[in-house]
Amino acid sequence: MEATHSIGIVSAQRAQFNSPLACKSGGILPEYELVYETYGSLNRDKSNAVLVCHALSGHHHVAGYYADAPKNIGWWDNMIGPGKPLDTDRFFVIGLNNLGGCHGSTGPISINPETGKPYGAGFPFVTVEDWVESQARLADKLGITQFAAIIGGSLGGMQALQWSMAYPGRVRHVLAIASAPRLTAQNIAFNDVARNAILTDPDFHGGNYYAHGVVPARGLRLARMLGHITYLSNDVMADKFGRMLRSGKYIYSYDIEFEIESYLRYQGDKFATYFDANSYLLMTKALDYFDPAREFDDDLNKAFATARANFLIVSFSTDWRFAPERSRDIVKALLHNQLKVSYAEITSTHGHDSFLMRHAHYHDLIRTYFNNIASEFTA
């Protein structure tokens, strides 16, 4: 069933931008590239485009698979494809890798044209606002003046929200899933522990580890292990692993004994082989910095005053990293501004990771919402 509903073979494209991007941090990218994928086809009046924004470790490969790597399936393939909740038979879907990432768009591993060496630690701090700016430029290049919808989970949801504030005329619907209008102190704290794991790794070399031919793999592993703990719920961990022992008995050792240790170490090891540490640092900082209310006396109502889009806000009952309360904060501000908004709180055991999971009711909601959007341009 899954195979017949996959978009099938996809390939990445690149877009080169030669006008500088002035980042909110003060840094400037004189030129940059964005790598992206598209699925489905843009209709004649270009009214069916949907932008998918990725979360912390995501990228442009959202759906389908590559001809030379059939096992490399897009990270939101259960959501996007022919006949899927975000139906590529009706929508033109764009996924991109954000600036500062490590999957092909300009990032710390890219060569800085001014030095001829990788940017490394010199890559400017990028924010959600900068990403939205770069995404808007990509939209310009693709001839899309207004998106039918922009969708994202977690950090991706923040970008979707930012779009509604920065470019109110360019997005009709915003779907912010398992997201937040700002991180809590606890959330920033988790991010900082993860960053410290990387920053204190002897192989980090102040971020210029490329020149030393090493990667701060220990730090990345720890960062990912910590992240994974917080993305899951206590319930799902208990359910999946409990106190299960690998060998059935205590061996009194620091090697892997409990199954949860095995899982976390495996996830950490895997992540450290493909993710760039500088990108991880940048992405977590972008999360921490996002706070649209900050420029409006901490008043989120005022931050959304410019928004015009219709919103679907979704949270998950066991998500303690991006808790339902944070989604309700968003809803409250949207209501204050008399915007059209629906809010669903999905009962799920999978914690923050729920937004990536197949879940019948969650997918029904998204499908139904997109059906309504489609009726706006097919009617």
Add this chain to the structure above:
Amino acid sequence: MSVQDHSALASSRPDFAAIAAWIPNGASVLDLGCGDGSLLRYLQSISKVRGYGVEISDKNVLACIRNQVNVIQGNLESGLSGFESNSFDYVILSQTLQATHHTESLMQEMLRVGREGIVSFPNFGYWKNRLNIMQGKMPVSESLPYQWYDTPNVHLCTLQDFEIFCAEHKINILERRVMTGKIEIGLLPNLLGNTAVYRFKRAA
């Protein structure tokens, strides 16, 4: 929504037409326990209202979205803290009052969030209900279709009870309509009406 849909809805839920008659064009409406969004959809189709529903059940939240009605998933029993004071013209509780546990605080919350409140509920004083009781049985009827053991209703009341409640809670009743099916009841409403609809506001 077609004309047929309208009349079908109006006959299956006569309180909808009564509520709609009170809501002017352009009003903002919060419908508590909005079910599948039928009332809001009806209101939106006959006048330009800015409507939102509140629903607890997944199934109804999905139905609301299918009906293109804004819906906020949440539990009425834990209050309306997600809604600002005086942020709606009307807060509606249609056929839900009798199933709420924290009825007193919810009525107060309705009038914090809304300029006016509208409730509809089955009249427990309706003569058929009284007859059932006299026969020694719990009432089961079109407006009270449940058995005693499976009813969601916990706070049933009569017209008289509701009016005493309002007087004691500094709530001014602005209008009342009583009906049995589609028939408007003028005479002996507490005896002859099986559904009541009230519009009210905070006493000054």
